Amino acid sequence: MATTLAPDAVAPAAAPAAARPRRVPWSLSALLVGTAALYLWGLSASGWANEFYAAAVQAGATDWKAFFFGSLDAGNFITVDKPPASLWVMALSVRVFGLSSWSLLVPQALEGVAAVALLYAAVRRWAGHVPGLVAGAILALTPAAALMFRFDNPDALLVLLMVAAAYAVVRAVEGASTRWLVLAGVAIGFAFLTKMLQGFLVLPAFVLVYLVAAPTSLRRRLAQLLAAAVAVVVSAGWWVAIVELWPASSRPYIGGSTDNSVLDLVLGYNGLARILGQGGGSAGGGVQGSAFGGATGLGRLFSSEMGYEISWLLPAALVALVAGLWLTRGRPRTDRTRAGLLLWGGWLVVTGLVFSFMAGVVHPYYTVALAPAVAALVAIGGGALWQARDRMTARVGLALMAVAAGGWSAVLLDGASAMTWLSPVVGAVGVLAGVALLVVDRRTPRLVAAAVLGAGLIAGLTGSAASAVATAATPHSGSIPTVGLSPSADGVGGFGGGGAGGPGAIGSPGAQAPSADGVRGAPPAGGAGATAPGAGAGPATAATGGSTADLASLLSSTTSRWSAAVVGDQSAAGLELDSGTAVMAIGGWSGTDPAPTLAQFQEYVASGQVAYYVAGGQGGGRGGADSEIATWVAQSFAATSVGSWTVYDLTS
Numbered sequence: 001m002a003t004t005l006a007p008d009a010v011a012p013a014a015a016p017a018a019a020r021p022r023r024v025p026w027s028l029s030a031l032l033v034g035t036a037a038l039y040l041w042g043l044s045a046s047g048w049a050n051e052f053y054a055a056a057v058q059a060g061a062t063d064w065k066a067f068f069f070g071s072l073d074a075g076n077f078i079t080v081d082k083p084p085a086s087l088w089v090m091a092l093s094v095r096v097f098g099l100s101s102w103s104l105l106v107p108q109a110l111e112g113v114a115a116v117a118l119l120y121a122a123v124r125r126w127a128g129h130v131p132g133l134v135a136g137a138i139l140a141l142t143p144a145a146a147l148m149f150r151f152d153n154p155d156a157l158l159v160l161l162m163v164a165a166a167y168a169v170v171r172a173v174e175g176a177s178t179r180w181l182v183l184a185g186v187a188i189g190f191a192f193l194t195k196m197l198q199g200f201l202v203l204p205a206f207v208l209v210y211l212v213a214a215p216t217s218l219r220r221r222l223a224q225l226l227a228a229a230v231a232v233v234v235s236a237g238w239w240v241a242i243v244e245l246w247p248a249s250s251r252p253y254i255g256g257s258t259d260n261s262v263l264d265l266v267l268g269y270n271g272l273a274r275i276l277g278q279g280g281g282s283a284g285g286g287v288q289g290s291a292f293g294g295a296t297g298l299g300r301l302f303s304s305e306m307g308y309e310i311s312w313l314l315p316a317a318l319v320a321l322v323a324g325l326w327l328t329r330g331r332p333r334t335d336r337t338r339a340g341l342l343l344w345g346g347w348l349v350v351t352g353l354v355f356s357f358m359a360g361v362v363h364p365y366y367t368v369a370l371a372p373a374v375a376a377l378v379a380i381g382g383g384a385l386w387q388a389r390d391r392m393t394a395r396v397g398l399a400l401m402a403v404a405a406g407g408w409s410a411v412l413l414d415g416a417s418a419m420t421w422l423s424p425v426v427g428a429v430g431v432l433a434g435v436a437l438l439v440v441d442r443r444t445p446r447l448v449a450a451a452v453l454g455a456g457l458i459a460g461l462t463g464s465a466a467s468a469v470a471t472a473a474t475p476h477s478g479s480i481p482t483v484g485l486s487p488s489a490d491g492v493g494g495f496g497g498g499g500a501g502g503p504g505a506i507g508s509p510g511a512q513a514p515s516a517d518g519v520r521g522a523p524p525a526g527g528a529g530a531t532a533p534g535a536g537a538g539p540a541t542a543a544t545g546g547s548t549a550d551l552a553s554l555l556s557s558t559t560s561r562w563s564a565a566v567v568g569d570q571s572a573a574g575l576e577l578d579s580g581t582a583v584m585a586i587g588g589w590s591g592t593d594p595a596p597t598l599a600q601f602q603e604y605v606a607s608g609q610v611a612y613y614v615a616g617g618q619g620g621g622r623g624g625a626d627s628e629i630a631t632w633v634a635q636s637f638a639a640t641s642v643g644s645w646t647v648y649d650l651t652s
Helices: 024-040 050-062 064-069 085-099 101-127 129-140 142-147 155-174 177-201 203-214 218-245 261-276 304-327 336-357 364-387 391-414 417-437 446-472 543-555 569-578 598-606 625-634
Strands: 562-565 583-586 608-612 640-641 643-650
Touching: 024 101, 024 129, 024 446, 050 064, 050 085, 050 569, 064 085, 064 543, 085 101, 085 155, 085 177, 085 304, 101 129, 101 155, 101 336, 101 364, 129 142, 129 446, 129 625, 142 155, 142 304, 142 364, 142 446, 155 177, 155 203, 155 336, 155 608, 177 203, 177 218, 177 261, 203 218, 203 336, 218 261, 261 583, 304 336, 304 391, 304 446, 336 364, 364 391, 391 417, 391 446, 417 446, 543 562, 543 569, 543 608, 543 640, 543 643, 562 569, 562 598, 562 625, 569 583, 583 625, 598 625
Parallel strands: 562 583, 562 608
Antiparallel strands: 608 643, 640 643
């Protein structure tokens, strides 16, 4: 006699942990070893990668106060414009192993391996071993992941923490566990301390899946979610509270804020300004081209640089979500396949829509936050449809996934000059696999069915994998790196990771480039990535390697709190890394932060805390305090030349 599940009963998982096949340790090990090889291979070729964060890591590894606040400099004048959690991890590595490109970037790569492992674990619990492996492989081979897990931006730790939170939600749903749900809240709280409000974009999906699928009463579910919310607030708020209560006179200025407040940074530059395009976060909305995400709208994730970073399997993931929800309609409330689709589908839809329509600053590499959701949906939805392939609707869903994955990959490959020849092959295999999947059911011989399914997977993964490998094989530097195979990835540049004249062309707003001797920490000039000395970032755009060394030597001989002052975080970061000293960044990232005032700077100079002023830093020039300071310095001190750099001795 057939039985039905009670409304609050737990539906059995597709492949319980106890039923794992004996090959799991070997296949999982192969996945993780392959991921580690991809992310660690030639890692130090990128030098300091993003010098802005590298300088902050250097400062944090030198001074514990700078470590706690996320200061750009060991003198603790100003912080970076993000909270410091990702810097903490890298700074601890540097404290243990010493400052080098490797010690800076290895934590990022290991965070990528850990994210793949946790995604596998989360998907396996409800969908089985093979879908777990597929999800992990897709995440590892997503170009945006291969880019960010080899770079020193905060996104690597952000993705790891969000995947960890999703795994905790999976465990919480299984047994209506308050402990696991609170752990999910803690992970999200630290995601906030990594990249502020972006870490909260997955919360609607987590709340939805727990309300829908947890096997307990509605009252208890609500109470547990309230406990998790408290965990989010505490784990995200403790650092904010300490910084807000700390006397402003004895801590660094909060970079990116207008009033030296973390709350202003949360709600302003890193909050509503990003969404609405107001104030300091208004340089987006497509007005700055592909480096800022392209034009807003539903097509943004499929176009320009964003398309090459994340969209290879995005159409297939959307098909899997819709088809999977249709397949699981009418099942018990606690059905785990549907719960998984809601979890990762909610993550994808909410985050994807925000990225598509945000009118403020958005960069293509932000899309790495979508990679776990895309991977999980393809694996869970595809696995569920494959299990139900005796039904025509399931076979149609599988066919659409194969055609969408292969067809869209062919379109992207056609736009990549290095791989144009592969486009028709991938497209043809995807279409043929889709047609074959329409007739593959459980009566089809196992080898034939496996070959058809494998062809569909290969067609969908080939383009993404090729781009991921090309990304890993290319050194990246600057503030907006790009992935391999994208039209903008013509070389290693500062602003966009592309060659001169592309999206990373010198002179673009916010541009940052390597130093005179190529990528700092990389092989000598002449290798990939070497650019004009100080181009776009250093105070002098015509400096030579020798003059950079001369200036670094001059600054390293100082004993003052700050060896020099220069306009802009990017300029200061390069000088810090070259000289190993603390450099005051006047005006923060773009030179427009209201710190220091002219009076404050004059006090620093009078008390002997700043040795030199280096003219011509990037940013500023908008009539603010930076201009006042430059004018006062020029009127009060004599200029000297160090190579092609103009330097003022403030101690004379």
